[in-house]
Amino acid sequence: MNKPKLVIGNIKMNLETSQARDEYITNSLEAFRGLSDSQKSAIVICPPFLYIESFVQAYKFADVAVGGQNAHQELRGKNTGEISPKMLASIGAQCVILGHSERRATGETLEQVIQKVINAILTGLTPIICVGFTVGSKDAQDEGKILKDEVNEIVSALNAQQVQKVIFAYEPVWAIGSGKTPTPEHIHTMTLVVRKAIVGVHGPDTKEIPVLYGGSITTENVREICVQSHIDGVLVGGASLDPANLARMSSLLNQ
Numbered sequence: 001m002n003k004p005k006l007v008i009g010n011i012k013m014n015l016e017t018s019q020a021r022d023e024y025i026t027n028s029l030e031a032f033r034g035l036s037d038s039q040k041s042a043i044v045i046c047p048p049f050l051y052i053e054s055f056v057q058a059y060k061f062a063d064v065a066v067g068g069q070n071a072h073q074e075l076r077g078k079n080t081g082e083i084s085p086k087m088l089a090s091i092g093a094q095c096v097i098l099g100h101s102e103r104r105a106t107g108e109t110l111e112q113v114i115q116k117v118i119n120a121i122l123t124g125l126t127p128i129i130c131v132g133f134t135v136g137s138k139d140a141q142d143e144g145k146i147l148k149d150e151v152n153e154i155v156s157a158l159n160a161q162q163v164q165k166v167i168f169a170y171e172p173v174w175a176i177g178s179g180k181t182p183t184p185e186h187i188h189t190m191t192l193v194v195r196k197a198i199v200g201v202h203g204p205d206t207k208e209i210p211v212l213y214g215g216s217i218t219t220e221n222v223r224e225i226c227v228q229s230h231i232d233g234v235l236v237g238g239a240s241l242d243p244a245n246l247a248r249m250s251s252l253l254n255q
Ligand code: 13P
Pocket: 010, 100, 171, 175, 176, 177, 178, 179, 214, 215, 216, 217, 235, 236, 237, 238, 239
């Protein structure tokens, strides 16, 4: 069988009540029931911090992983209101989304993202690093250069062991929540830029590091974007609010 294609749901600040959380969990267990083991294990759900423990408990026997949507860049200290990567790991999160454009819009810098990546790895979490947020232009050459520089800066800060532990997600900011996706060719080109930048710094042993796409993914477009390509899966926002969509995506991508 081919390498599984990941389907990562970013719930963002949705499921506003504990009742909505419980309904989501119930519906997702129902939706995942019909999937094969490999289709289930390709799914990761990243709920709000407060709900992580409930999701981890609920999915204990479902073979679905749970992740955070952020973690603080420092391991410990006086950081009011923050969540450390160790806290996430200790309640059963396996991964964490870092550097999402919605966080960078609040002032999170690339330097902070890099520190978050390093400390997430140190505590045993898999960082899902979002790149492409600065890209305003749809001109492939400009975009490629910006993306390459950004990935270069991140992977140059990691050693050979650390880099093997990361996942990248190419998320052009204009595609997030807009209902607009780049063409499959464009996504293919840009994710290849990410892959080449990693390999350019760390060599051919890193060519299997997962590179995902995120931005207005639906059950209708997921196959066209992923199936024929080297892309290793998708990071899903809006469509992940119905867990049946995540189940459908995993079964479409992992047949
Ligand atoms: P949408 O799927 O809603 O465009 O969001 C994508 C995203 O931000 C995933 O992290």
